Amino acid sequence: MPDTTERVINLIAKTQHLDVAKIKPESTFEELGLDSLDGIQIAFALENEFDVNIPDDALPSLKSIGDIVKGIEQLQAAKSAAAQ
Amino acid sequence: MSRRVAITGAGMVCALGANRKDCWSALSRGESGIRPMTIVDPAQLRFQNAAEAIAFHPGDHFDDKELSLLDRFAQLAVAAAKEAIEDAGIEWTPALQSRTAVITGSCVGGQNTIDEGFVELYRKNGARVNPFTIPRTMANSGASHICMRYGLTGPAWNVSTACSSANHAIGHAFWMVRHGLADCAVTGGSEAPFNFGFLKAWEAMRVVAPDTCRPFDKDRKGLILGEGAGMLVLEDMEAARARGAQILGEICGFGMTSDAHHITQPTLEGPASAMRAALADAGLAADRIGYINAHGTGTPTNDGTETRAIREVFGSHAAKLAVSSTKSMHGHALGAAGALEAVATVLALRNGLLPPTANYVTPDPACDLDIIPNQARALQVEAALSNSFAFGGLNAVLAFRAAP
Numbered sequence: 001m002p003d004t005t006e007r008v009i010n011l012i013a014k015t016q017h018l019d020v021a022k023i024k025p026e027s028t029f030e031e032l033g034l035d036s037l038d039g040i041q042i043a044f045a046l047e048n049e050f051d052v053n054i055p056d057d058a059l060p061s062l063k064s065i066g067d068i069v070k071g072i073e074q075l076q077a078a079k080s081a082a083a084q
Numbered sequence: 085m086s087r088r089v090a091i092t093g094a095g096m097v098c099a100l101g102a103n104r105k106d107c108w109s110a111l112s113r114g115e116s117g118i119r120p121m122t123i124v125d126p127a128q129l130r131f132q133n134a135a136e137a138i139a140f141h142p143g144d145h146f147d148d149k150e151l152s153l154l155d156r157f158a159q160l161a162v163a164a165a166k167e168a169i170e171d172a173g174i175e176w177t178p179a180l181q182s183r184t185a186v187i188t189g190s191c192v193g194g195q196n197t198i199d200e201g202f203v204e205l206y207r208k209n210g211a212r213v214n215p216f217t218i219p220r221t222m223a224n225s226g227a228s229h230i231c232m233r234y235g236l237t238g239p240a241w242n243v244s245t246a247c248s249s250a251n252h253a254i255g256h257a258f259w260m261v262r263h264g265l266a267d268c269a270v271t272g273g274s275e276a277p278f279n280f281g282f283l284k285a286w287e288a289m290r291v292v293a294p295d296t297c298r299p300f301d302k303d304r305k306g307l308i309l310g311e312g313a314g315m316l317v318l319e320d321m322e323a324a325r326a327r328g329a330q331i332l333g334e335i336c337g338f339g340m341t342s343d344a345h346h347i348t349q350p351t352l353e354g355p356a357s358a359m360r361a362a363l364a365d366a367g368l369a370a371d372r373i374g375y376i377n378a379h380g381t382g383t384p385t386n387d388g389t390e391t392r393a394i395r396e397v398f399g400s401h402a403a404k405l406a407v408s409s410t411k412s413m414h415g416h417a418l419g420a421a422g423a424l425e426a427v428a429t430v431l432a433l434r435n436g437l438l439p440p441t442a443n444y445v446t447p448d449p450a451c452d453l454d455i456i457p458n459q460a461r462a463l464q465v466e467a468a469l470s471n472s473f474a475f476g477g478l479n480a481v482l483a484f485r486a487a488p
Contacts, residue, residue, distance in 0.1 A: 036385075037348050040290050056130065056290045057305065060384075 005069050007049060012065070015045045028064040046072060052079060085264035088321035089336070090487075092329040093172025095164035095272075096427045098312025098414040099135035103167055106139065107414070107424075108431050111439040112460045116413045118296050118308050118443075123278040131292045135310030135415025136278060153216055154229065155194030156311070160420070161226030161274035162233060164313035169234060169270065172317040173329060176234060185266035186227050186240040187257040189249030189273030191419030192282065193223030193242075199279035226274050226313075238266050247379070248340075249273050250422030251472040251480035254316060255338030258482075261318045268320075272423035274313030283309070291383050297416070299380035299409035299441050300387050300455045302448035307381040310415020314423030316430070321488075331487040333430040336467070337366025343477025350386065350473055355379075355393040358479035362469060363397075366483035371401045373483075374465025375438050377429045378455075379473045380409020381416055388450040390471065395453075406463065408456040412442035422472040426482060429470045433486040436464035 002010070005025050013020035016038060023032065029039065039062065043054045046068065052075040062068055097103065099117025100110035110117065120126070121134040137160065142151055145163045154162070174180070197220040201213035219225060224242040231240050239260065243253040250273025257271035277283070286292050286309060293306035316335075324331060339361025343354035363370055379390055387409075395402045410428045417424055432438050437460050444457040467485045474480075 035346070035349065037346070040288070043290070044288060053130075056292075056294070059290060 004072055005065065008046070008065055008068050008072065011045050011049055012042055015041055023065065025065050030063070050076065052076060087262055087264065088334060089258050089261045090319050090321040090324040090329070091316050091332045091335055091430055092319050092324050093168040093317035094332055094427045094430060095167030095171065095315045096312070096424060097140050097160055097164050098137050098417060098424055099310055100414050102137065102139040102141070104427065111410060111413060111428055112435070112437055114413070114440040114442050114458050114460055116296070116442045118415060121278070124280050124283055129283055130287050131294050133296060133308055134278065135308055137312050153219060155197045155220040155225065156276035157190055157194055157274050158220070158226040158229055160276060160311065160313035161188060161315070162229050164272060164274065164315040165230045165270050168315040168317045174268070174317065180268060181235045182237045183267040184236045184238045185257055185260050185269040185271070186230050186236050187243065187253045187269060187271045188227040188230070189243045189251070189253035189419045189423065190223045190226060190275055191244060191246050191249050192275070192277065194221035194225060195282050196276060196279045197221045199281045202281065230270055236270065244419065245478045245480070246474035246476055247416070247418055247421055248472040248474035248478050248480040249419035250314065250426070251470065251482055252340065254335070254422065254426055255340065255480055255482055257318055258335045258338055261320060267323060269318040270315060271318060272313060272315035272426070273420040275418045275420040276311045277309050277418055278311060293382060296443050297382040297412050298443045298445065299378065299382045299412050300391070300448060300451035300453065301444050302446040304382045304384060304387060306383050307411070307416040310411070310417040312414060312417045312420050312424055314420060314427040316426060333433045333487050334485040335482065336485050337362045337368065337483030338481070339363070339365055340478070340480045343479070345477050348475050350389045350477065352389060352393050352396065354477055354479050355390060355471065355473050356396045358481045359393065359397045359469060359471065362481035362483045368467055368483060370398050372467050373398070373469055374406065374463070375429070375432060375468040376405060376407045377425045377468065377470040378407050378409045379471040380411055380441065382409070382411065386473065390473070391451045391453055402453065405454065406438050406456050406461060406465070407453045408439055408441045410439050422470065422480065422482070425470045429468050429484055433465065433468055433484055436462060438463055438465070
């Protein structure tokens with residue numbers, strides 16, 4: 001299974017119709033030309049891909065691929081902790 | 085031909101009450117109608133609160149046979165129109181009926197009916213849906229039922245411009261009466277957005293607050309959806325005076341613009357130019373405006389942008405303007421929002437009392453207007469604006485004056 005960063009990059013490339021080679025782990029939304037409406041679409045795709053719920057108020061703080069990866073890993077950790 | 089246009093009747097039903105009197109009573113007390121949701125079970129939703137018209141009982145207005153043809157949004161439209169027409173005390177004649185326009189606003193029309201049909205097909209594996217799904221769902225059904233009930237045979241249509249629907253409807257009705265294309269108009273908007281499918285769509289949009297609607301507050305978290313209807317009766321001022329009608333107020337300007345920018349993010353210039361256009365149409369200098377009923381959705385984006393747009397249009401006069409968002413009380417009723425706010429604005433001018441922005445706790449430097457926090461203000465102003473700025477970048481602003 002590809003790691004979280006790779007899955008996030010692939011997902012953003014697919015949903016935003018971007019060249020996957022142009023998305024780096026350190027890329028910001030601004031560099032990629034993505035706005036808040038794109039952010040909503042990405043959050044929707046992430047929730048389906050990783051089976052997590054991203055809170056509405058977390059969205060404004062997600063500004064880069066790195067922020068997303070960190071956020072997803074935190075949500076997954078919280079989910080598995082809750083399941084135990 | 086250019087005539088002055090009187091508002092001779094008004095009807096309102098929303099989370100604040102089933103009639104105008106109860107709604108105004110709540111508005112003047114700063115009482116919010118936002119409560120835990122009941123029409124839809126919110127267990128599978130990210131937000132739990134809504135501004136439902138809980139005091140509205142369809143059976144008070146319609147028999148079962150009539151109800152079979154009326155989605156909730158059309159029920160609300162007809163109920164508010166009935167109150168407005170009775171309030172205006174109009175005696176219909178065939179001549180007047182043929183010269184009366186009915187122009188309504190609704191963003192999504194009979195969504196509840198189509199949602200019920202989808203549940204039947206996709207969840208219950210049914211083979212057929214309600215045979216009245218089409219006539220109940222169509223967004224003009226509110227306007228059509230108002231026409232049929234009162235025999236109004238003049239121009240009639242429905243406007244759908246998301247959250248600006250009602251302001252676009254009222255503005256066009258105003259222009260038709262002003263320019264002699266109609267002698268009378270029944271106009272406003274209605275919306276009933278509470279069904280599971282549509283609420284999930286709002287959830288996905290991530291603009292609905294998990295708590296309440298706090299316009300212009302630093303801790304605002306989004307809008308709260310509302311339902312309801314507002315309707316006005318507009319008449320040629322001279323004809324209204326000649327028949328001894330009550331004059332609740334005057335509608336005197338309408339301005340509309342398009343941002344031509346982004347499907348959900350507003351610009352500064354679009355709203356500002358719509359306010360300027362409404363002032364120009366009314367022939368009012370900016371410093372004559374004493375109150376603005378703001379679009380004020382309570383979303384992080386709208387309220388800051390609207391504040392800057394108001395400052396841009398009004399300059400130093402912005403410091404003397406009272407501005408409030410009554411969405412803090414009746415919620416965001418989408419295509420009906422402008423109609424509820426038009427009634428609130430007309431009553432504010434009539435009663436010399438400006439309704440407040442409820443639920444206000446923490447000032448936001450980005451929203452540094454006099455927003456009438458929590459308590460209504462006794463102040464007779466000469467003229468007022470009511471703003472609506474829709475998704476899709478479509479802006480519509482109405483201007484009103486106190487009755488002459």
